[in-house]
Amino acid sequence: MKTVVLGFDALDFRYLDRFSDSLPHITALRERGVEAPLESTHPPWTGSAWPSLYTGTDPSYHGVYGFFDHDGYPNDASLVSRSSVDQPAIWDYLSNEGIPSIVTNVPITHPADPIEGVLIPGYLASEDEPGHPEGIRNELGEDLGEEYTIYSRHEISSDPDEKFEGYMNLIDQRRRATLSLLENREWELAFCQVQKTDAVFHNFDDEERFRGIYEQADRFVGDVLDAVDEETNVVLCSDHGIGPITGHTIYVNEILREHGYVVASDDNGNAQPTLNTEKSSLLNEETSSDRTMLEQALLECQRIAERLGVEPNDVYSVAERLGLEETLARYTPSSLLSAASQTVEWRSSKAYCSSGTRMGVRVNLAGREPNGQVQPSEYEAVREEIIEILSTLETPDGEPAFEFVCRREELYDGPHLETVPDILFLPTEMNHTVSPTLYGRRFGPSDNYDHKRDGAFVGAGPEFQESAPDKLSITDVAPITMSLLGQPVPSVMTGTVPEGMVRGPIGRADYDEAVYARATEPTVEDSDVTDRLEDLGYL
Numbered sequence: 001m002k003t004v005v006l007g008f009d010a011l012d013f014r015y016l017d018r019f020s021d022s023l024p025h026i027t028a029l030r031e032r033g034v035e036a037p038l039e040s041t042h043p044p045w046t047g048s049a050w051p052s053l054y055t056g057t058d059p060s061y062h063g064v065y066g067f068f069d070h071d072g073y074p075n076d077a078s079l080v081s082r083s084s085v086d087q088p089a090i091w092d093y094l095s096n097e098g099i100p101s102i103v104t105n106v107p108i109t110h111p112a113d114p115i116e117g118v119l120i121p122g123y124l125a126s127e128d129e130p131g132h133p134e135g136i137r138n139e140l141g142e143d144l145g146e147e148y149t150i151y152s153r154h155e156i157s158s159d160p161d162e163k164f165e166g167y168m169n170l171i172d173q174r175r176r177a178t179l180s181l182l183e184n185r186e187w188e189l190a191f192c193q194v195q196k197t198d199a200v201f202h203n204f205d206d207e208e209r210f211r212g213i214y215e216q217a218d219r220f221v222g223d224v225l226d227a228v229d230e231e232t233n234v235v236l237c238s239d240h241g242i243g244p245i246t247g248h249t250i251y252v253n254e255i256l257r258e259h260g261y262v263v264a265s266d267d268n269g270n271a272q273p274t275l276n277t278e279k280s281s282l283l284n285e286e287t288s289s290d291r292t293m294l295e296q297a298l299l300e301c302q303r304i305a306e307r308l309g310v311e312p313n314d315v316y317s318v319a320e321r322l323g324l325e326e327t328l329a330r331y332t333p334s335s336l337l338s339a340a341s342q343t344v345e346w347r348s349s350k351a352y353c354s355s356g357t358r359m360g361v362r363v364n365l366a367g368r369e370p371n372g373q374v375q376p377s378e379y380e381a382v383r384e385e386i387i388e389i390l391s392t393l394e395t396p397d398g399e400p401a402f403e404f405v406c407r408r409e410e411l412y413d414g415p416h417l418e419t420v421p422d423i424l425f426l427p428t429e430m431n432h433t434v435s436p437t438l439y440g441r442r443f444g445p446s447d448n449y450d451h452k453r454d455g456a457f458v459g460a461g462p463e464f465q466e467s468a469p470d471k472l473s474i475t476d477v478a479p480i481t482m483s484l485l486g487q488p489v490p491s492v493m494t495g496t497v498p499e500g501m502v503r504g505p506i507g508r509a510d511y512d513e514a515v516y517a518r519a520t521e522p523t524v525e526d527s528d529v530t531d532r533l534e535d536l537g538y539l
């Protein structure tokens with residue numbers, strides 16, 4: 001009943017198909033197994049998606065809706081950790097039954113809980129975050145002949161060749177570490193994750209680099225398949241998909257400002273933390289204050305423009321008329337764009353979009369938010385008006401900007417519903433990006449790669465039957481995995497095992513209370529928090 005789950009961030013069928021001629025191991029796994037698109041959470045981002053995958057519950061049940069907890073306002077947000085995830089993971093249920101697991105590099109698993117087996121945290125953990133059991137990272141480093149790292153050695157390098165080499169080396173290290181643990185540790189479940197299948201799309205626009213990362217992932221898969229016997233079940237899955245964005249950037253807070261909901265401020269103290277501002281503290285690296293020559297020149301131009309009374313919107317309008325808008329957006333550093341814009345005065349606004357990745361609008365509700373501006377009696381009327389505003393919004397092409405705009409209760413019903421924005425939206429076909437920035441305009445250019453709703457699921461092994469549904473939910477992965485291991489599905493999991501997909505009876509059970517999130521909460525000094533993890537595109 002052994003089962004291996006190989007999680008590749010943003011793995012997408014469109015690239016598995018496109019590169020199939022150079023992915024022999026994944027292609028063979030697909031041919032002998034079952035597969036289906038794997039619909040992610042809303043929003044389809046790493047922070048909420050991986051906890052949904054490993055707990056079998058949606059964000060309104062496990063309580064993590066993104067990379068930051070918003071107990072008050074966005075500028076007071078703090079990074080999430082395992083203690084933010086209010087549900088047991090697959091390996092927690094197994095530990096209660098005395099069943100050992102190997103868990104490596106899964107996002108939002110820090111600090112490492114003491115489980116039955118091995119757990120080495122992944123994304124958002126600091127580079128020196130210890131694993132479980134004590135000393136496991138040193139032991140693994142001795143087996144590898146080098147230090148086991150959570151991030152690549154050139155994570156924040158400005159040299160593209162050096163950065164890409166770091167990505168390739170890190171996947172190779174993940175491969176060798178997984179093989180070492182499979183061989184030397186007792187396990188029934190092995191859950192191993194690779195992140196750079198996502199990062200390469202956020203940092204490069206190069207088909208050959210995409211192919212190179214997928215080929216490195218394929219080698220990982222092939223060696224793992226060689227290391228386990230034919231009686232081992234194998235799941236290949238991703239937290240979301242990825243692909244080109246050819247539409248527009250939608251400045252939601254600018255639209256809300258037009259309708260009197262957002263109040264603007266020139267106070268940088270209102271700026272919220274982003275993963276970009278967190279990077280160096282996780283990598284334990286000093287942040288350079290040096291700017292590129294381009295950035296210095298653009299900032300000086302900005303200061304001159306301000307003295308002449310030229311607003312950012314004026315610059316974009318001229319660039320648009322000259323056909324240079326996309327070029328301006330592509331070559332203007334994000335720090336300059338942030339400096340050139342106003343920020344949202346969260347406490348004085350009636351409603352706002354706290355970040356592009358949350359894909360929703362939060363109402364500044366009296367009695368809930370510390371400085372609430374909307375009375376409970378006005379709450380539904382405010383939601384109704386904002387839904388109408390966004391539902392009827394059209395892009396400059398005359399197309400609907402959003403696929404849907406709805407009340408949060410239409411998607412979620414769990415005990416952590418309050419962590420979810422009051423109004424949820426999805427850009428049409430996920431072909432637009434959303435920005436909370438105030439630039440004095442509704443739309444801007446967007447020409448990059450970003451997340452898509454559907455990831456990939458492939459399953460093969462003796463416990464899989466020959467049929468799969470047209471689509472799976474990301475919350476189904478944990479119930480499927482429990483069934484593959486011959487264990488009843490925990491009753492609290494909102495995901496299901498599709499009928500006819502897994503052999504044998506599939507039962508539900510109430511487990512004894514699974515203990516989880518027991519490790520000490522990680523601390524990061526705010527003074528050290530700068531320039532972090534922008535390579536995954538969460539800015």
